[in-house]
Amino acid sequence: MLRDITLGQYYPGESWIHRLDPRVKILGTFVYLISLFLVKDFWGFLFSVICLGVCIKVSRVPLKFMLRGLKPIFFIILFTFVINMFMTRGTTLWELGFLKITREGLYNAFFMAARLILLIIGSSLLTLTTKPISLTDGVEKLLSPLRRFGVPAHELAMMMTIALRFIPTLLEETDKIMKAQMARGADFESGNLFHRAKSLIPLLVPLFISAFRIATDLAMAMEARCYRGGDQRTRMHGMRLGGRDAAAGTLLTLYLAAIVFQAYAWPLIAPVVRQAV
Amino acid sequence: MEPIIKIEDLVFDYQSDEDGGTVTAVDHVSLDVERGSFTAVIGRNGSGKSTLAKNVNALLLPSGGAVYVNGYSTADEDKLWEIRRTAGMVFQNPDNQLVSSIVEDDVAFGPENLGVEPAEIRLRVDEALRAVNMYQYRKKAPHLLSGGQKQRVAIAGVAAMRPECIILDEPTAMLDPLGRKEVMDIIRKLHAEGITILLITHFMEEAAQADRVVIMDRGRLALSGTPEEVFSHREEIRDMSLDVPFAVELADRLRKKGAALPEGIICEEGLVNCLCRL
Numbered sequence: 001m002l003r004d005i006t007l008g009q010y011y012p013g014e015s016w017i018h019r020l021d022p023r024v025k026i027l028g029t030f031v032y033l034i035s036l037f038l039v040k041d042f043w044g045f046l047f048s049v050i051c052l053g054v055c056i057k058v059s060r061v062p063l064k065f066m067l068r069g070l071k072p073i074f075f076i077i078l079f080t081f082v083i084n085m086f087m088t089r090g091t092t093l094w095e096l097g098f099l100k101i102t103r104e105g106l107y108n109a110f111f112m113a114a115r116l117i118l119l120i121i122g123s124s125l126l127t128l129t130t131k132p133i134s135l136t137d138g139v140e141k142l143l144s145p146l147r148r149f150g151v152p153a154h155e156l157a158m159m160m161t162i163a164l165r166f167i168p169t170l171l172e173e174t175d176k177i178m179k180a181q182m183a184r185g186a187d188f189e190s191g192n193l194f195h196r197a198k199s200l201i202p203l204l205v206p207l208f209i210s211a212f213r214i215a216t217d218l219a220m221a222m223e224a225r226c227y228r229g230g231d232q233r234t235r236m237h238g239m240r241l242g243g244r245d246a247a248a249g250t251l252l253t254l255y256l257a258a259i260v261f262q263a264y265a266w267p268l269i270a271p272v273v274r275q276a277v
Numbered sequence: 278m279e280p281i282i283k284i285e286d287l288v289f290d291y292q293s294d295e296d297g298g299t300v301t302a303v304d305h306v307s308l309d310v311e312r313g314s315f316t317a318v319i320g321r322n323g324s325g326k327s328t329l330a331k332n333v334n335a336l337l338l339p340s341g342g343a344v345y346v347n348g349y350s351t352a353d354e355d356k357l358w359e360i361r362r363t364a365g366m367v368f369q370n371p372d373n374q375l376v377s378s379i380v381e382d383d384v385a386f387g388p389e390n391l392g393v394e395p396a397e398i399r400l401r402v403d404e405a406l407r408a409v410n411m412y413q414y415r416k417k418a419p420h421l422l423s424g425g426q427k428q429r430v431a432i433a434g435v436a437a438m439r440p441e442c443i444i445l446d447e448p449t450a451m452l453d454p455l456g457r458k459e460v461m462d463i464i465r466k467l468h469a470e471g472i473t474i475l476l477i478t479h480f481m482e483e484a485a486q487a488d489r490v491v492i493m494d495r496g497r498l499a500l501s502g503t504p505e506e507v508f509s510h511r512e513e514i515r516d517m518s519l520d521v522p523f524a525v526e527l528a529d530r531l532r533k534k535g536a537a538l539p540e541g542i543i544c545e546e547g548l549v550n551c552l553c554r555l
Binding site: 132169214220223224226233 | 336366375378379382386394418434
């Protein structure tokens with residue numbers, strides 16, 4: 001059962017978005033997330049929603065996979081919504097005892113909820129269309145200019161690669177230890193929370209020991225294969241930006257420009273335009 | 278020609294966990310491995326055979342004596358990477374030596390560390406994966422492969438570094454019989470292509486396939502020679518609590534019962550041939 005686990009939440013595909021350079025996708029996601037904080041009104045949000053919708057359509061990832069990411073933070077969204085609705089001052093719409101809903105409150109509540117939902121869906125699009133390993137490579141490449149300021153770009157990426165590689169191995173190990181303990185009468189399922197937490201100790205101790213053993217073995221194997229850190233290391237998959245990536249970059253710039261214009265420049269220009277007309 | 282690996286009076290001590298004293302794992306061993314040969318080192322647990330292998334790859338440095346790979350002493354730090362490239366090493370546990378979650382990326386790890394050009398890495402990776410018959414699995418995740426397949430990927434990872442010699446430290450110890458056969462077939466194939474093989478094992482049947490067998494016992498070199506020579510010392514081998522290969526054992530017992538079998542039978546095939554001629 002543990003052999004079939006999928007890592008991360010990658011949705012395999014060959015779409016235009018899947019084939020983009022991971023660096024472009026990471027930067028794109030950042031731009032999108034930032035744009036959500038620049039947006040100031042309904043029309044701006046509508047524009048972001050439409051753009052994200054187009055991207056989702058192009059990626060051919062079913063919408064339900066996108067929405068799945070919202071489940072764990074459903075309560076946070078609800079909480080934000082309720083707090084904003086009741087706590088903002090302004091024109092009262094409805095009142096019951098100390099509870100008061102204002103027009104501004106309702107507006108803020110929708111605004112915040114929309115922002116949170118778009119943040120989650122926007123970043124899910126990145127992890128759904130990019131293999132964890134390409135994501136790691138992308139992060140390494142993006143961080144490498146910061147190496148001269150002491151950011152250990154290669155080391156971070158290597159750690160992520162190894163973590164990804166060993167998650168299934170450690171899960172298998174956990175399964176093995178658990179079965180061995182259960183065969184000797186350990187009980188992981190009954191009792192209250194405290195009891196159950198306590199029964200995990202005999203599982204965690206051997207698991208830690210075996211993790212350290214694996215680490216020692218792996219370090220030795222890596223050394224034997226001439227690993228000596230990131231210097232003078234080459235990569236088999238050289239990342240080269242293609243026409244597709246240039247197009248994506250252009251669209252992204254246009255998107256950001258449109259958002260900034262709509263939120264900041266338009267309110268200044270609008271009265272002038274209206275007067276002229 | 279100069280031997281590729283030259284072990285001169287090697288001593289290796291390590292700190293004992295319990296009392297802080299030293300334990301001698303390898304005790305004055307001298308051994309030459311000729312270019313293009315296939316040498317098997319056998320011995321029971323704790324005989325020092327793994328320690329010996331790690332000394333050749335400069336993962337451990339000698340406490341006494343010296344180890345030379347391609348003429349370079351393993352104690353020479355400047356030549357460390359050259360030594361590890363020349364004498365690649367495959368370990369026992371197939372899970373704990375693969376680095377990446379994609380097979381071909383793992384095979385590329387070694388050449389990437391050596392700073393090989395990307396296009397050249399691609400060529401080497403494909404070639405190495407074909408050599409171990411794992412090319413069709415190149416995009417798979419290692420944890421979905423069988424033990425024998427993982428071990429073949431590990432061998433490909435070393436082969437992609439174009440070593441002159443491959444040291445295998447009990448590569449089949451954790452595999453099932455099928456995986457063991459797959460790995461041994463690959464090892465023989467690499468040997469046929471001219472790579473020097475140093476195989477550490479405790480399976481006698483595997484050792485019988487080598488052209489030279491070395492038996493280690495309590496850190497010392499006990500017996501050394503062709504498989505035929507070594508396995509003819511049946512009593513001594515049994516005294517070291519090791520078994521001789523099944524065919525040797527059977528031939529021995531048949532001889533005791535009066536069958537006129539010649540000496541030098543080490544594999545089942547040879548035994549069958551001799552029995553048919555009786």
